[in-house]
Amino acid sequence: MNPATSADLEAVRDMVNQFMQREVVPVMDGYEKRGEFPRALIRKAGEAGLYGAVFPESVGGTNMGYLAATIIQEEMARNDVRFSACNNQQGSTCPTCIYVGGSQEQIQKYVPNLVAGVTIGMMSLTESGGGSDAAGAMKTFARRDGDVYRISGQKMFASIANETDVGVLLAKTDRDAGARGVSAFIVEPKKYPGWKAQPIDMLGLSNALRTNVVYLDDFVVPVENQLGAEGDGFKIVMRALQPGRVTVGGKALGVARACFEDAVRYANERTLHGQPIGRFQMIQSDIAEMATQIEASRALLYNAAQAMDQNLPSNRISAIAKFHASQTAKLCADKAQQIFGGYGMALEYRVSWLKSYADLFFTGEGSANVQKILIAEDALGYKVADRHHGKTGLRDVRK
């Protein structure tokens, strides 16, 4: 058993592995080949409770907390990271925005169905002008017109936006107010006109769960679907992204472990000069580096997740944990590919595309540089990373 976790959490880990091995791994390549969105599998994952760990039972969650959520993401990604591309939409950023920013009516109407995998979620903040400066780059505008808002503009990298039933979208309602001019809306693209999602061709990422450009042309959102008040949007989305760092770090750890496990197996199987390549010291050096960084990432992530579960300051340690886990995923993907030699570039072996996911976790949901800025500014005494503690977490808001 991992020293940082309990027997209960190890049972959750086993349950996730069994679910992935039984329901997802045997069929996911088929979904990828067909480019088919795995809606039925997402429903099953919702029924199994894989999206509900951080939500209370009153909205269909299991209330197990962030350490459990991190372990779930780790094991899902380790088994098939392509399928875990919708975890944010069903169990993290999308329902968390609604949970922290919504009215009781909105929460009850939308969160239980997202967590159960009945409706498909989405959260769209980024625009082409720059994800790391999301508020500054935002041009999409929501204009009030009687009982509705009409939203026009273009969102970038909106994952699952081509399939979503219920998402959260950020748009400006005041062009001159910076982050305070950003508002959040619950969007239902299948119900209202003006929404066009165009999947983006991405190197090495899923062909079934896609990220999109979204073109909005007077897209209609009823006023009752506004989250919070006008101008609350940026605050709401930051509250959702901050806890997501640790769970995204869990996905990066899962990718690192998948690379490591494949590399160990291959190093034992592949023989050159009459012996398994695992006997060569330079291959052993790679294996040792991977194992060491995986253990370090795991310790950091579980530590940060436990701090969140205990409502201790966690922003700084979460940034460190996410940064480390994304570096570990990159290192392990790189070393695994080298150990596989030319076969590491053949699509038949997943190490060929796991590298793209390692790159994604380095960039997405707060890039490595953005994490480094937060860590360094805290160390240098310029900005205390945990200055908002007690005012931003999912638990703080609904205590």
Ligand SMILES: Cc1cc2nc3c(=O)[nH]c(=O)nc-3n(C[C@H](O)[C@H](O)[C@H](O)COP(=O)(O)OP(=O)(O)OC[C@H]3O[C@@H](n4cnc5c(N)ncnc54)[C@H](O)[C@@H]3O)c2cc1C
């Ligand atoms: C597959 C995929 C799925 C995604 N899904 C979603 C989604 O569902 N919803 C959503 O809203 N977004 C999504 N994103 C967007 C993602 O969050 C952004 O890509 C990320 O925030 C970085 O933004 P950017 O790509 O515009 O890079 P930029 O912000 O332009 O950054 C470019 C480079 O500059 C660096 N940088 C930025 N600021 C600084 C600084 N101050 N100092 C030094 N260096 C800096 C960055 O680290 C990076 O290396 C997704 C992206 C991808 C690739």
